[in-house]
Structures are given as C-alpha cells and as structure tokens.
Amino acid sequence: MDVVWFVVLSAFIFCIGAAGVLTRRNPLVILLCLELMLNAGNLALIAFARMHGSGDGQIFALIVLVVAACEVVVGLGLIVAMFRRRLPIDVDRLSELRG
C-alpha cells in the first residue's frame, strides 16, 4: 500500500484530536484527544519508517508511547487533584492564568 494512505489517515486522526482539544471543556476528554494526536503522530512515524525501511521511526514511536504514558499520569493526577479540591471539572472555568 502507498504511504500516502497512512499519512492521510494520520492527518485525519490528528485533526480530530486537535479539534477535540480545542472544542471540548472536560479535561478528561481533552486528555483523550491529546492521546489521539500523539497516536496520529505515531502512525505517521511508523508509516515513514516502513517506507524508508529503517527502524528509527519505530524507535521514535516507542519513545512517544512512553512520553504519552507519563503525560497521562500527570494529566490524570491533575484531574484527580482538581476533583479532590472540588474545583469545577471544566477548563473554561479554570482561567486564573489570565494576564
């Protein structure tokens, strides 16, 4: 199969993830969408790795998985912390960083 299909699929998934990050207000869903974006990137990396016949891209993808896991840990930890302090689970209402 041509690499283009994989890349187009990856772009679609990335855009879906990005749109989710931009539009959703629940931090949990935003995290899910972030995962989508990361995995879209992984897909593109692996597709290109196969095209070039080298293992570098696959290694990158593995590292991204590790980073994604770390990110989820931090993100979920934040959400739990917010929940415990009875803060609203809504990123639009958490706007104290406004300059």
Place this chain on the structure above:
Amino acid sequence: MSAGTYGWLVLAFPLAGALLISLGWRALPGRAAGWIASGAIFASFLAGIGALFALLALPAEERVVTASAFEYARTAGFDADLGILVDPLSVFMVLVVSGVSFLIHLYSVAYLASDRGYARYFAYLNFFVFSMLLLVLAGNFVLLIVGWAFVGAASYLLISFWYRRTTATGAGIKAFVINVIGDVGLVIAAFLLFSETGALDYAGVFEGAAAVFTPNDGTLVAACLLILVGAFAKSAQLPLHTWLPDAMEGPTPVSALIHAATMVTAGVYLIARTHPLFELAPAAADVSAIVGTLTLIFAATVALVISDLKRIIAFSTISQIGYMVLGVSVFAYGAGLFHLMTHAFFKALLFMGAGSVIGAMAGEQSIDRMGGFRKAMPLTFVTFTIGALALAGFPLMSGFFSKDEILAFTLNRGGGYVVLGVIGYVAALLTAFYAFRMVFRVFFGAPVEEARELEHGHVAHGEPFNPATGEREDTDVGFPGPEHHVAERATPMAAAMGALALLAIVGGAVGIPGVTDTLEHFLEPTFEDSRFLEAHPSEGAEWIGLAVGGAIGVAGIALAFVLYMRRPGTTRALQQRFATVHSFLANRWYFDELFDRLFVRPAAGFGRFGRTVVESAFVQGVLVGGTSAAVRAGTSLAHAVQSGYLRGYALLLFAGLGGMALYFLIVSS
C-alpha cells in the same frame, strides 16, 4: 626662611582658617569664628612681611623667587607646576590684600555679630582671601586661572550671603555670569599664548613672546584683548561693569573687601603682571587705556545722581579702577599700583563708614532719608570725611599723590593721550563733588529721627526690610541679623576704621615724587625692562600735575559745599531743569536695559522656545510619547493573548504550527 617659604605660609593661613571654621563651626562659641578668621589673616599678613624682608635681603636683580610645591602635569611640551612667584609686585599685592583684609575681618567681627550665618560668613571670607592671595602669588597661568575662578566663586557666595533675599541671589548670579565671561577670555588667552610660546609660566611666556612675536602681531593683540576681557570683567570696566553695583546686595564689609579693595583690582594686577605682552602689543594697551578712561568718566557721572549710599561708592569704585586701568595701560605701572593701594585704604574706609551709617539707619541705604549724623556719629563722620578727602584728591591725602601721578604719566605721553588725561581731570572734579555730596547729605543738614535718637543713645530699630525693594523680612538665617551696629558702639569696627583712616591720610607718603618714591623703587625689579622708567614724567611735571589735581579736588569740594550747604535746593532745581539728563544718569546710562534687550531677553526667549517646542513638543511628545505608545500597544497585545482559556493557548499553538507547516510547504514547492 626663603621668600618662597613665606609665600606658601601666606597661602596656608587663610586656607587653614577657612577649613577650620567650615568644618568646626559647631564647636566654635560666640565670636570665636570671627577671631580665628581675623587671626589667620593677620598671620598671613605677617608672613607677607616676612616675604618682604626676605626679598629685600636679596640683591635687586635676584628679587624674583619661584617656588614649586609639586609638578601638576609634565608631558612633552607642557609643563605646569603648582608654583608660586614671589617678586616685588606679588609681595606688594599680598601686603595690600592681607593688610586690608585683616582690618575688614576685624570690622566684620562686630558688624555681623548678630547674624545667624556668622561662622559661614567668616569661612567664605577666609576662602576669598586665600583665593585672592593664590591669584596674586600664582607663578603661571594655570594657577592664576585657578585663583581667578576661586575669587569669582567666593564673590558669588558672599554677594548671595543673605540667600533668602531674592535680590541678593539674583545679584550673585549676575556677578558670577559676568565673571565667567571674563574667565573664558582669560582661559582662551592662556591657550593662545601657550600654543604660540609653548610655556605657561610667566617668565617663559614673556621670553617666548618677545622671541616669537613682532610688535603688534595679530595673535598677540588678540591674546592681550582676551586678557583684557578677563581683566575688565573682574574689574568692572565698561561694558562688563553692571554686576558691581548689584553686588552691593552683599553685607557691607564684603563690599569693602571684595568689591572695593581687593578682588576688583585683580584686573589691574593682571595687566601689570602681563605688562611685557602689552608693551609688545601697544594697540591692546591703547584699547585698555581708552576703556579705562570711558569707564572712569561714565561711573563718575552716574555717581553724581544715584541716591543709594552703597551704590554711589560702588560707582566710585568703578571710576577709580578706571584710573588704575588707565595708569597700567599707559605704562605707569608704579602709579597704577600705587593708586590701587591708596584706593584700597580709602574705599574700604568709605564702605566701613557707610556700613556704620546704614547700621544707624536700621538698614536704610538711601541718602535721601539720611542727614545730620555729624553729632550723633563723630567717629564715623571724621573717618568718612577722611576717606572722602582722600577720594577727592585733597592735597596731601593719599589719593592726591596716586591719582594725579597716573594723570601726570598720561599727559606726559602726549598726542591723543592728552585727551584721556583731560577727561581724567574732569572726572576728578566730579569725584570730589560726589564724594562730598555724600558727606554733606549724610552728615550735615537737619538731623533725621534716627540721628536724634542716636544722640540720645538709642540705635534705631525698625522692622527688618530689604533696602532694595522695601519688602518685609525676618531676621533668621539667610537674612541680616536683628542687631545693627555702629562704629561708635563697637570697638573692633572703630579700630579698623581708625587704622584705615590713618592709612588713608599717610598712605601717600610712599610715593611723593622726588621725596620718597619708595614704592616705585621697590617695584622696579619687576618693571626694570619695561617702558615704565622711560615713560616717567619729570619731577617738575609731576608736581605740576599734583598742583592741578589738588586744585581740581578742592574746587569739586567747594562746588559741593555751595550746592548742598549754601544753597540747598539748587540741585533739585537742576534736576527738574535737566530731567532727561538726570534720568539718563540715574538709570546708569541704560546699560542694564541695553543688556536686557540684547542678551537677557533673547536668551530667555530661546529658553522658552526650547521648553515649549523642543522639550514639550519634540522630546516629550515625539520621543518619549512615541516610545511609550509603542510599548503600551505591545503590552496590551500581549495582555490580550493571556486570556486564561486553555483552548486559546492551544489554538495559538496550532495556528503557529499550521503557519510553520504552510511556510515550509510554500518554500519547498
């Protein structure tokens, strides 16, 4: 000790006094500051006498002693030492300055006794004497300029001594500005001479000038004229004289010391000191002689009509310095310096008398309000009259010998100088007249209330006020103190005035033509290769000059007697008859107004232009305003971006990413 060591001692005492008083004034009780200051000046005077004897012990041709404390700067072609020059001229000046200064310090001890700025006054006064002695002892142009600027600064401090009087601070600024004009002239003259002769010490400059310049060389004349700018500014000659009458805002002893006896004669000293240059550039000397003559007649006419006692004496000072400038410009160095000395005596005496009278009038200075103080103030009356007689050139008084010697020299030059001499004699008549106008108006006639009270033993006490504007004042620091002092009640004042009266009578004894000539012989080593000796009139001519001068002096006094004593009211009729002339003279020939139009108003207009157009519109509006507007716009943008919404930041991130991707796509395709 050598003459050089004495020279350093002369400088050390007033400096030590100034430092001691200015640093330790808190610990000095009562009048201690005054006595310390007077003692320092007296020690300086004694050191001056030491220098005199050390110098006299040397053979005549070796009487030029230089001493250098350290090398200021020594590079290729530029040698400047912190060096002094002790020769007959500088020792003469040291003795006059320190001697008269001592008496004026003594007078001030009592005169300013109730002033809140007592210690400050004496610190300034000692600093002034130090500066003046530095000026006359300086061995090169660098140190001369240092002393020259120091006396200007001291003069500013003392004119503005009563610093809460706006008239006094204004007068101080005026004096300082005009003095700085002179300083600039002197500095440029020193640069010119240095670039042409490669030397800064007097001997080097004079030798170099004689070798480099032909007579009346353009550069040399320019340098001499610049020296004259310095001399005229310091000595209040036309057209740089306007600061001196205003300087009378200072305390009266300051007027006596700085603006009569010492500082204002610095210009005369400078011309005498640089006489080899002026002899090489006779054109500059002629300019100086003409300006001196114009000044002496101008100031004498103004002194006829103005009514402020101190300002009459101030204009008299300008006039008398005109005589000295004329003298040293027609190579009559001995005579000019002789007049400098006698003038220091009698003019300081007149100012002291005026201070005593003003004290009795509780600060009032207008002679229109004075009269009849003869019985109330016998000591002041006698000493003031002695001063006036000396000023008028009454036969055998000190001024008689000195002034008429200058005029005898001038007439002896022949040619156009005769005109200058004749103007000098006319001014001598006016001088005698205005001197006795003061005496008759202040001491004779019906006693005013203050005089009658003083006869009963009460010194007048009024509300403190500014004599120039009539504004009410208080007596705290920055204004004159509450007590007024008259010579009859204050021993130090009486002692100083008595000593000066004696000197004003007998001071002429050092220069009686053909009899003593002491001063001329003493100064001869300084002027031995000048044209002083060849310009010297014969003894007979000098005596004729003296006789004419004496007759003119007596005539002036007689005229004043007739107008003010025999026929009082004549002057008022004259004033009404010639109202235009009177107002022209009373307004000092409108010099102040002329300068106001020519310099002050354009400068103020330029300042306003700078403030409104340059500062407000351009600097504040365009530069500062533009910068701050740009910064403000930038910050409000950055502020708007910080919305606090997570999606906002994410959108920016994606937009940036997309933008970069788009950019690379466009570039790569």
